[in-house]
Amino acid sequence: MPVPDTFYCAQQINIPPKLPDILKNFTKAAIRTQPKDLLQWCSAYFNALAKGECLPVKERLEMNVATQKTDTGLTPGLLKILHKQLSPRPACSKEELQMKWKGLCLPTAQLETLLSLGSFDSEVAWMEFFALGCSALGGTLMSSLKHACEILTNDEEGGPARIPFDTFAQLYTYLARLDGDVQQDHIDSFLNSLQPQVNKQNGMIQVSNFYTSRMFGKVR
Numbered sequence: 001m002p003v004p005d006t007f008y009c010a011q012q013i014n015i016p017p018k019l020p021d022i023l024k025n026f027t028k029a030a031i032r033t034q035p036k037d038l039l040q041w042c043s044a045y046f047n048a049l050a051k052g053e054c055l056p057v058k059e060r061l062e063m064n065v066a067t068q069k070t071d072t073g074l075t076p077g078l079l080k081i082l083h084k085q086l087s088p089r090p091a092c093s094k095e096e097l098q099m100k101w102k103g104l105c106l107p108t109a110q111l112e113t114l115l116s117l118g119s120f121d122s123e124v125a126w127m128e129f130f131a132l133g134c135s136a137l138g139g140t141l142m143s144s145l146k147h148a149c150e151i152l153t154n155d156e157e158g159g160p161a162r163i164p165f166d167t168f169a170q171l172y173t174y175l176a177r178l179d180g181d182v183q184q185d186h187i188d189s190f191l192n193s194l195q196p197q198v199n200k201q202n203g204m205i206q207v208s209n210f211y212t213s214r215m216f217g218k219v220r
Contacts, residue, residue, distance in 0.1 A: 026045065029055065032058045032060060032061050033056070035104070036105040044104070045103075047103075048103075054085045058080075060157075073107045074106060074133060076137060076151055079133045079137065082101070082104070082130075083126075083130055083152070085100050086126050092126055093122060094122050097124050097129070114129065114132045118178075127167075131144070131174050134171070141175055145171060145172055145175075149161040149168070149206065160208065163204065164203060165203055165205045194210060
C-alpha cells in the first residue's frame with residue numbers, strides 16, 4: 001500500500017513571526033525594481049538585508065527614459081541605488097562595485113566600458129564613476145548633469161532638483177575635461193555665469209538654472 005501523506009495541523013507548523021513582513025517587503029521591492037534576473041537580484045537583496053546594508057531596491061517603479069536605449073541596462077533608478085550603496089566613502093574597490101553592479105543585474109560590458117573611460121585602477125573614485133554613469137544616461141553634457149541633479153537632490157520628484165553647487169561644479173568639470181573638446185576657460189566661464197543665481201539660492205543650483213533651450217545651444 002502507498003505510504004499515506006503526512007498531514008500537519010496549524011498547531012504543528014511554527015511560522016517565524018517576522019516571515020510575513022519579510023516576504024511582503026521583498027515582494028514589493030521586486031515589483032518596484034523589476035530585476036532582469038530575479039534569482040541573482042534575490043541573492044543581493046537578502047545578502048544586504050542580512051548585513052544591514054542598503055538594499056538594491058528602487059524607490060519607485062520607473063519607465064525607460066526617452067533618450068535611453070532598451071538594452072543599455074543602467075537607469076536613473078539603478079544609478080541612484082548604486083549611489084546610496086557606494087557614496088558613503090569617497091572611493092570603493094573595483095571588486096565591490098562589480099558586486100553591486102552584478103546584484104542589480106546590469107550588463108558587465110557596460111561596466112567595463114565605464115571603468116575604461118574613467119581609467120580606474122583597483123580603486124574607483126565614486127563621484128567620478130557616478131558622473132560617467134550620468135553620461136551613459138544623458139548622451140550630452142547638459143542632459144548628464146540634469147540626470148545628476150535629479151538623482152542627487154533631496155527635493156520631491158518633479159521639484160526643482162537642487163543640489164550643492166560645489167557638487168555640480170565637480171561633476172561638470174570632470175565630464176567637460178574628459179570630453180577633451182571643452183577648454184578650461186570655457187569651463188570657468190560657464191561656472192562663473194551660474195554663480196549669481198547660485199548665490200541667490202544659498203549655494204544651491206537647480207536644473208532650470210542651466211538646462212534651458214537658450215543655454216543648451218551654448219554649452220556642450
